[in-house]
Amino acid sequence: MSAIFISRVARVLVGTLGAQLITIGVTLLLVRLYSPAEMGAFSAWLSFATIFAVVVTGRYELAIFSTKEKDEFHAVIKLVVLLTVSISVLVASGLVLVAPLLDSLPSVVSDYWLGLTAVSLGLGANKLVLSLLTYQQSFNRLGGARVSLAACIAIAQVSAAYLVGGVAGLVYGQLFGVMVATALAAIWVGKPLISASATASWSMVKQSAVKYINFPKFSLPADLINTIASQIPVVLLAAKFGGESAGWFALTLKIMGAPISLLAASVLDVFKEQAARDYRDKGSCRSIFIKTFKLLAVLALPPFVAFWFVGEWAFGFIFGDEWAESGRYAVLMIPLFYMRFVVSPLSYTIYIAQRQNLDLVWQLTLLGLTVACFTLPDTVDSVLWLYSIGYAIMYFIYFWMSFYCTKGDAK
Structure with a gap:
């Protein structure tokens, strides 16, 4: 195993370790602030959000590592952003239209459908920015992004236990944490990359969509x-x-x-x-x-x-x-x-x-x-x-x- 590989793993590991320590630490608080039944209802809701988060990017963020030209790289990023926003809007619209049928699903899904859509969008965007930090070999920032995600969700859910309570506290805490952490990670990606991707040509975006x-x-x-x-x-x-x-x-x-x-x-x-x-x-x-x-x-x-x-x-x-x-x-x-x-x-x-x-x-x-x-x-x-x-x-x-x-x- 090369020293460079081990060094890179160690750099990401430090950040991931911090994120896991935060997650485990806050879990010690959450299991005392919320009952098993409330945690179970929230977990069912988060399961649906996690499923939708896979859909919103079209998995094109994985194509970033297969690009060879800068123009194509920027085009794929723009494609993922457009898909994430567009599909999230479609998911929200679909949930509104099928609301009468949601009785067959856990009640927490119909009660917090808008938050579910927003968290799906945030998780999809988070996948993109983490992929970009990996592509840039910014492993220190990648570790920091993982820590910030865990920390933001942890602080929000613990605070919400006292401000809101119940399943709602877990849901709104998750939403707030994901949005704040993703915005911070996007800043770390860098304005030049974001600007270059925003100006990528539509023809290149279409070509990339077909190629991958x-x-x-x-x-x-x-x-x-x-x-x-x-x-x-x-x-x-x-x-x-x-x-x-x-x-x-x-x-x-x-x-x-x-x-x-x-x-x-x-x-x-x-x-x-x-x-x-x-x-x-x-x-x-x-x-x-x-x-x-x-x-x-x-x-x-x-x-x-x-x-x-x-x-x-x-x-x-x-x-x-x-x-x-x-x-x-x-x-x-x-x-x-x-x-x-x-x-x-x-x-x-x-x-x-x-x-x-x-x-x-x-x-x-x-x-x-x-x-x-x-x-x-x-x-x-x-x-x-x-x-x-x-x-x-x-x-x-x-x-x-x-x-x-x-x-x-x-x-």
């Missing part, structure tokens, strides 16, 4: 399906076993997702830039793929083995007896979290090779598996164990698909 059509054609449905597969469990648990189960599950995902976001996401930010460069220049990114895999697999094993023995106790000790059940959920899902930690950053090679059709097939299979796991079993334990093992197997397949795509001749 595989991203909305394959990546968008694949990533949308993946997001639905990752977010729908909260909704299905709430519907089948009640809001408390959804709240416990949501806390499990947040806390167990922390190491994934902490290191795996930091590795991804650096890996995708270097892998894309190696793929363009050498026709293969297999060397950096293998080195990154070894790094992730070795780093992840000791903490996950230790958590198997102390996880349930740790949740109860840290978050209180009311949330101890989340720890039991987490232990059941260790195979899933380990495989996700190791494989998810490496799967970016599928985008580099533009083999999104393979990804789409995998995501469709994953969605079917997820729905089956959360609808067929009759107990929460059976649901989570089946989900964990099935997901781990799917990620094993995903690894070999990603490895296959590291060679430029993988067609």
Whole structure:
């Protein structure tokens, strides 16, 4: 593993570590300010916002790393901004038109539909600015952007607990935090880049939209399906076993997702830039793929083995007896979290090779598996164990698909 790669990972890691410490720290407050049922309702609402956030960019922000000319680079940025705003408006209009049908969805969705749309727009814009900071190799600012997002949401949600209270406090806190943090990250991207992108020609924007059509054609449905597969469990648990189960599950995902976001996401930010460069220049990114895999697999094993023995106790000790059940959920899902930690950053090679059709097939299979796991079993334990093992197997397949795509001749 090169010293430059490790140095870049470390720079992003510092910021991501700060963001995760803030998230975990504020969670200690939130679980005492909000009940499991309120956290479950908010998590269901945020699931819908997260799903819409995937749609608004058309996934064209991923095309930024495939551009070779400055004009094309600026055109793709302008395209993503236009799509984010336009699709967000369409989502808002669609929610208004189908309002009478929203009774079949969790009530929190119909109660806070406008905030849901605004958060989706903000999250989509945040994806763009983080991609731009990565492209610029501004890894210190990238880490700062992650910290600011976590900090802004944390401060807003804690403050809203006293000012508003209930689910509304969580919703409005999320909205305020996302908007402020995204605006700050946009400033860090730099006015010259924003100005150059704003003046990109419409003809180049259209050409770029056509040239990188595989991203909305394959990546968008694949990533949308993946997001639905990752977010729908909260909704299905709430519907089948009640809001408390959804709240416990949501806390499990947040806390167990922390190491994934902490290191795996930091590795991804650096890996995708270097892998894309190696793929363009050498026709293969297999060397950096293998080195990154070894790094992730070795780093992840000791903490996950230790958590198997102390996880349930740790949740109860840290978050209180009311949330101890989340720890039991987490232990059941260790195979899933380990495989996700190791494989998810490496799967970016599928985008580099533009083999999104393979990804789409995998995501469709994953969605079917997820729905089956959360609808067929009759107990929460059976649901989570089946989900964990099935997901781990799917990620094993995903690894070999990603490895296959590291060679430029993988067609």
